[in-house]
Amino acid sequence: MANSRYSYVRLHELPDPLLPSTFLILRLDGKGFHKFSSAHNFTKPNDRRALNLMNSAARRVMAGRELMGDLVMGFGESDEYSFLFKRSTKLHARRNSKLVSLVSSLFTSAYTFLWPQYFPDSPLEMDQLPIFDGRIVQYCTETEVKDYFRWRQVDTHINNLYNTCFWTLVQKGSLTTQEANSELSGTLSSEKQEMLFSRFGMNYNQEEEIFKKGSIWIWVEEEIMVENEVQEVKIDDGKRRIEEMEDGLDRIALNIPSSPIPSENQSRETLEEPKRRTKPTKPKRVLKLVHEDLIKEKFWTSGYGKGVLEG
Amino acid sequence: MANSRYSYVRLHELPDPLLPSTFLILRLDGKGFHKFSSAHNFTKPNDRRALNLMNSAARRVMAGRELMGDLVMGFGESDEYSFLFKRSTKLHARRNSKLVSLVSSLFTSAYTFLWPQYFPDSPLEMDQLPIFDGRIVQYCTETEVKDYFRWRQVDTHINNLYNTCFWTLVQKGSLTTQEANSELSGTLSSEKQEMLFSRFGMNYNQEEEIFKKGSIWIWVEEEIMVENEVQEVKIDDGKRRIEEMEDGLDRIALNIPSSPIPSENQSRETLEEPKRRTKPTKPKRVLKLVHEDLIKEKFWTSGYGKGVLEG
């Protein structure tokens, strides 16, 4: 920025660094999504296209060069997404406004860009754009980080059970929304599950995992055959229809060595010009979408979450 | 959010209110736009489509229900935009993260959504999405606020003069970019203007105002014939092609009474269902795009900026 006699106004821009060694969790929340989801006729209680779109946008955030691979875990439910930075991240000198605005903007950009692929028949409108606000929360201990994600997963479960009952009562039981609300008021979890079973023959436990547990993006190291890679890696081609994420092939390969951080140029080459070889390459970090139980310790000690709290 | 034994993690979300009576200026900056503008072959030194798109996105931010009419002025140049909140804004309790992420997200959403209208032949790509980071700066006095915008306008001028010379030397003078850079190194403003005139017959003063002074969105009160209004108001219809902004009709009518703030519902009705009457209505606040001199006091005392620092 050019200097002038007015440059003194820059001094008002105060520093806002986060602490050097905290775990940073950045959570995005859809703004006004009640209205937004109505306008686009989201399926109740869960709209699979909307969830897939959220997951695709989150994948783009985590896999992109912008975040340098420093987002080590993501968790999404409904219209919210939480991202965990690796503890030692030095991205943008850990400046609060910079990080929160950057991720909010990137997620929104991806969501808006990808929209037509997931809702081809319900185009966005200028007066009802998708918007996400964000905040960063700092945690000190591994337990706190695990409990954060548990908090969100319990929330997912409670909301989904309620919504499943509510919309079943309305859609299959022909209750008004008010009646459904009264019916459910004050009921326990077990009573809700019993009601689903006895009145509608539904076994809540057999509902899809993505609805009950939310979505988790996690990095895993995998041997990948390069011929496969060529097809899978090019997720960044916006013109291509993104495959459904629940299939087993749904991952992004990013050749991000843990240290040192690659330069932007190197990273781009890798993304854009994967070399065609047919023998197995060395392990790569790839993003994998899972719907695991985060409450039990297993996920963190021997499951996909192993190592996520290190470094 | 549902309560659970893990809810204690919410306590880590610390309050971050800004001071109650400061002027808030939120500035967005394009991230990686050097690369982004190359990828989409932006015209040098200025790409009119890109500037128009920035202005349209900014208009959407200022006019939208989300900001409740509390953004009283906008200033854009290149890939950055600054927004001034009215001093007394209580939007989202003046929480820093909330405001900066919300505006970053909304601007990005509008920019991405509008892109195809301004660059129909150069579609966005997944690995190079438009992103904007943001920060909020607090000012205490009217002089500081005026000097902030002067700082940005002087920056616009200095950069534009340099870029105009640089690209003229390259495009018309057939210099390499390195040669052009050497040629301009250390030259004064007057020397640059003289060079443009003597070697290329260009009068810098006759360059377009939008390039020399940047773009200013400002609210004005206007009598509007309702028949006109019907056409102009419906800017929020995303399917319609947005008119070029340089024409004299380029404004948004928003019937936002200064007090009290209208409820969301009222506001929407006004936006969506303007009543067809043919006689003049009472004054409305409409957004107007101008390219005025902000350095002189005139803009602030008797020009478009009059009143912008009140309330």
Added chain:
Amino acid sequence: MANSRYSYVRLHELPDPLLPSTFLILRLDGKGFHKFSSAHNFTKPNDRRALNLMNSAARRVMAGRELMGDLVMGFGESDEYSFLFKRSTKLHARRNSKLVSLVSSLFTSAYTFLWPQYFPDSPLEMDQLPIFDGRIVQYCTETEVKDYFRWRQVDTHINNLYNTCFWTLVQKGSLTTQEANSELSGTLSSEKQEMLFSRFGMNYNQEEEIFKKGSIWIWVEEEIMVENEVQEVKIDDGKRRIEEMEDGLDRIALNIPSSPIPSENQSRETLEEPKRRTKPTKPKRVLKLVHEDLIKEKFWTSGYGKGVLEG
């Protein structure tokens, strides 16, 4: 501080600058002074020695080299004191913790040091030391600053009227504290004053100004005869008994030019070695204690407060 492999821990010391152009008001509050005042048998409703001691400590803070003359006004009542920094102060780079701890410490040091002069028969004890906590509040406008001091003065008045009634009922009316409390519950200001007059013949308006309005330290420019100065200036001699503050001579001369800030050495010389001359010197800034009305504009426009909000 010496460097070592452990020096990285310094990076955790985050910057905490206050905004560059806000008015800073630092308020100190006595901690546990209810108990403290009982232990030392403070006179009820007001103890003149205790107020004088507060004022002396505040004078020491404002006049001292440590604050460089940047405290332009002080206001005290009961066990609290507020200090206003000049708007443009750059003291300690406006770091919040630095300023608040420094002033809290200095005030406490002076209070503890001066104690024996005001309470010679009631020595301090180790388990009940005088302590003051502090906070800095930022204001943007002159009105806010004036209203801050008005807020404190109204508080002084309301508390003093209540306490005067309460203790008069107890001391002269022989009520128990509980009965006095009941008697006053829900009464208006006018009723309290009427009660004092009709039952005890007391005219509240004739109570001492220091009790009704609090104490204000303010800098004034005065011509001072140097022979006088010699006697008055040496307020920094801790062994000397400090004169009562209500006498007309109670001021501190500090030769602090408004700009530029004198170096520590220069300032000390002035304090310690006033030259003995017998003709009037140029105007000096001296601290003056007043008990004026801060509610009306007069104090700020033509009274002692004139100029206090400039610079």
Added chain:
Amino acid sequence: MANSRYSYVRLHELPDPLLPSTFLILRLDGKGFHKFSSAHNFTKPNDRRALNLMNSAARRVMAGRELMGDLVMGFGESDEYSFLFKRSTKLHARRNSKLVSLVSSLFTSAYTFLWPQYFPDSPLEMDQLPIFDGRIVQYCTETEVKDYFRWRQVDTHINNLYNTCFWTLVQKGSLTTQEANSELSGTLSSEKQEMLFSRFGMNYNQEEEIFKKGSIWIWVEEEIMVENEVQEVKIDDGKRRIEEMEDGLDRIALNIPSSPIPSENQSRETLEEPKRRTKPTKPKRVLKLVHEDLIKEKFWTSGYGKGVLEG
């Protein structure tokens, strides 16, 4: 505080809570102590009276009711003192300004109050009062906390070795301060120790531990014979001459159960009215002054520091 039309100014007092689960370390630094120590002829390179006074003031801070026993460790050298809060402290809702001003004030109060006992022949003066500024730094991990104290202890060692050499050269070697400075410039630690030995027959390792390692206050649980307790406990009696701290009896007994926090009244009773019994009581937490090595793990795992990082 009484309400009035001016009470709105309170809204400017922004919240400043520290994170809920960080370790808080509050460090105090003497302000202008170079001058202060000269004025009172502190012995060079170390003044034992001054160090003892610092330690006594720190003990008063840690043992006092004001901090509720939440300061679990103190470390002092020269004119600085660092205090570690227990990780889970909720004192004053962890408000930054409140804590930093409170501790700065309390330490200063104790220092000023105790001064005459340690420097009976060199009374304080009004224009040169002892002042301490403070700041709170947040740490996340036990390693960081240990490294903080190691950082301070290494600093103690480096400074003391330098000062010991410097003042020995001046006092015994008859060098000027300038010559001593030149002589030491660029020398290694080993060279400094060799110089002390070969030229002055001094073995640095035999210098007093308090000079080489600084002073550490730590809580220990001890069986105390009540008859002893009676003599030792009453440290809060300001009139009594405080015993030298290096003797083995130098401790403060505070009957603070770890949970729940005792009410002020209970706590005071314990302090002021220890019951005279002659048989051993249950273990109490007592403050003990040590000069241990903090670099090695031993202090933290099996030494006095065991348990200090818990809770």
